[in-house]
Amino acid sequence: MASPPLAVPQTEAEPVLDLLTVPQVMARLQLGRSAVYDLLRSGQLASITLGRTRRIPTQALTDFIHARLDQEAA
Numbered sequence: 001m002a003s004p005p006l007a008v009p010q011t012e013a014e015p016v017l018d019l020l021t022v023p024q025v026m027a028r029l030q031l032g033r034s035a036v037y038d039l040l041r042s043g044q045l046a047s048i049t050l051g052r053t054r055r056i057p058t059q060a061l062t063d064f065i066h067a068r069l070d071q072e073a074a
Helices: 022-029 033-042 058-073
Strands: 048-050 053-057
Touching: 022 033, 022 053, 022 058, 053 058
Parallel strands: none
Antiparallel strands: 048 053
């Protein structure tokens, strides 16, 4: 009888790196495709390229939102 695979607990030192597609970011920010690509092109929103696709780390989206909130508060 095979034992079930062991679950490796995640520590706070190793955050889960979720990658979002452009349409997912569009939905979360309620922006159009061009607006999201403008943010990527200007460097305001970080991304990585995998093949011909762009992926946005969830942490980059969170950082972008926090930076915008800080700008608005200033």
